[in-house]
Amino acid sequence: MAKNLSFIGVWMLIFVMTLLGYSYRNNLTVYYYRVLGQLVPGMAVPLTPGAVAINRDDSGHFHVTALVNGVQIYFLIDTGASQVALTAADATKLGINVNALTYDVPISTAGGTSYVAGIPKVSVQIGDIVIQGASATVSHAQDLDSSLLGMSFLSQLASFSVEGDRMILQALSTPEKVTASVP
Numbered sequence: 001m002a003k004n005l006s007f008i009g010v011w012m013l014i015f016v017m018t019l020l021g022y023s024y025r026n027n028l029t030v031y032y033y034r035v036l037g038q039l040v041p042g043m044a045v046p047l048t049p050g051a052v053a054i055n056r057d058d059s060g061h062f063h064v065t066a067l068v069n070g071v072q073i074y075f076l077i078d079t080g081a082s083q084v085a086l087t088a089a090d091a092t093k094l095g096i097n098v099n100a101l102t103y104d105v106p107i108s109t110a111g112g113t114s115y116v117a118g119i120p121k122v123s124v125q126i127g128d129i130v131i132q133g134a135s136a137t138v139s140h141a142q143d144l145d146s147s148l149l150g151m152s153f154l155s156q157l158a159s160f161s162v163e164g165d166r167m168i169l170q171a172l173s174t175p176e177k178v179t180a181s182v183p
Contacts, residue, residue: 050171052127082145088141
């Protein structure tokens with residue numbers, strides 16, 4: 001008899017926990033993404049429709065994985081970069097023949113003046129934020145260690161801010177439908 005009561009108690013506990021989990025599923029999703037954002041470098045954590053958070057990494061910078069023209073690219077977010085600046089390797093992933101480009105656009109960097117190639121404007125998506133027509137350049141293979149997500153993307157947002165160890169990106173308008181998302 002005591003054994004049967006024990007089984008009934010266990011099943012009641014499972015039922016109550018399942019009911020609580022279902023009742024708070026939306027709240028639990030927020031915590032799930034927050035924890036996942038800490039564990040997966042470069043993951044944009046959805047906050048609300050049209051808003052994402054990006055956690056600062058161990059180096060003190062903000063990196064994020066974005067879709068550029070539908071292709072995943074890993075970026076360093078750089079408010080000092082005027083445009084989206086792609087490495088030669090990332091440009092190649094987008095199907096750009098980097099050897100056929102003309103590197104004649106001068107840019108000022110901390111190391112002095114360098115020359116990059118202008119390319120057609122790109123579409124950049126982070127979470128459900130989509131920016132069409134961001135100006136972009138391609139750097140020589142030896143000039144850039146990581147692609148940079150610069151102001152040609154950031155300036156088209158409603159806002160971007162740093163709150164502690166998180167960067168918050170807010171779209172100008174709330175998207176009606178998410179067509180693709182970056183993990």
